[in-house]
Amino acid sequence: MPDHFYTLDFAGELAPGNYEREGITGYVYTSMQPNTVAIYRWYNSTSHDHFYTADPGGELAPQNYKYEGIAWxxxxxxxxxxxxxxRWYNSESGDHFYTADATGELGPPAYKSEGILGYMHPNPTNHAVPIYRWWESGLLSNFSFDDDITEAQRRKLLERHTWAFYRAGICGNIGAEEKEKVRAVYRQGIRHSATTLPGVNAYVPDLNARHLFINFNNLFPQGDREIAQTLLHEMMHCAGYPHPAHIDSGPNIDRPYDGGKYYGTAPLRSELCIDGVQSDTSTVGMVLASYAVTQTELRACPVVNPTAQANEATAPGDVVTQA
Ligand SMILES: [Zn+2]
Incomplete structure (x- = not known):
């Protein structure tokens, strides 16, 4: 009984794990403004339906729904x-669905029109905030986490994975097949383990693995963008895409955005999907700085393609370090 869930919380509250992001529905307010009304949120835990109404009495909801407060x-x-x-309603699944599309997107015949909930801004406007839409597709429901990963770490990983999955879906930096392959991997059983391996943010043991190792001490302090970039990068490895060792010095040095043998690979290009930047961006402004500066940069992961690594290692003048 897939639910559609709407929240002002970018992180999606408890949604990541079973729900996937579906973008921004429109822009509304967090407090009463002239000519606005409160929209109340109700939840039916049996049918998994989130229901939104301007009726303080909840319309028909109180019978089977629990009141969850003012939504916006x-x-x-x-x-x-x-x-x-x-507002649209699927009487078979019990799902209420809200959209700015008058034809209903999912619309008839499964969903029947139930009129207009209210009016909102279609674009960012002063003081208005986005409504984020989530769909209970079961995305990430096969992911598993080792016992030594805390609840807070698990929640953060799930939320960052949903963002990476969403961004990958609308990204022009990876091709159609790369997109399809990596997005398919998100529906599979990916195990998550903690690692303290020095110098890396995360790694997978092999190409096509279904196992991510996360160095929480290294990765999490770098913030949300780096977490999402790293996770998507590793998921590209799970989807079968390798990259060679990063060349840290010499005439063939790899630099972000050079589109070369390292930064031009699918895992590194996928990092651009998150926020238009690639890891190690701090080296961009330091292209004339000494090698020692760039050497201290954390890498998203160590090399997972031994063949490519060997090839790079034999290139004259190159120093291969497994950061
Ligand atoms: Zn990698």
Whole structure:
């Protein structure tokens, strides 16, 4: 009974794990504004349906739904620069679905129109905040986590994975087949283990592995962007895409955005999907700096393609370090 869930929380509250991101529905308010009304959120744990209504009494909801508070504030009539948010209902699955698309996206015949919930801004507007839409597709439901990974670490990994998966889906830096392959891997049983291996953020033991090792001490302090980039990079390895060893010095030095033998590979290109940057970006401004500076950079992962590593190692003048 796949649910559609709407929240102002970018991280999706408890959604990551079973839900996947579906982007931004529109822009609303966190407090009462002129001509706005509160939208109340209810949840049916049996049918897994999130239900939103402007009726403080909850319409028919109280019978089977639990009240979860005020979701947001939106206009109760059309204003300048607003669009309607339409409500649709699938009586078979019990799912309520909300969209700015008057034809309903999923629409008829499965979903029947139930009118307009309210009006919202279609684009970012002063003081308005995004509604994030999530869909209970079961994404990441096959992921597993070793016992020594804390609940907070698990939650962060799931949230960052959903962001990486979403960004990969709309990314122009990886090709159609790369996109399809890596997104398919997210639905498989990926085991997560902690590692303290020095100098790496994360790694997979082999290409096509279904096992990620995360160095939480190295990776998490680098922040959300680096976490998502690293996870997507490693998932590209799980999907079968390798890269050679990073060349740290000499005439063939690898630099972010050079599109070369290292940064041009699928795992490194995928990093651009998150925020348009590749790991080790701090070296960009240091292309004239000494080799010793770049050598201290953490790598997303060590080499997972021994053949490529050997090839790089034999290139004249290159120093191969497994960071
Ligand atoms: Zn890698």
């Amino acid at each position: 504030y939106m206009f109760n009539q059309r204003q300048v620069n607003t669009v309607a948010l339409y």
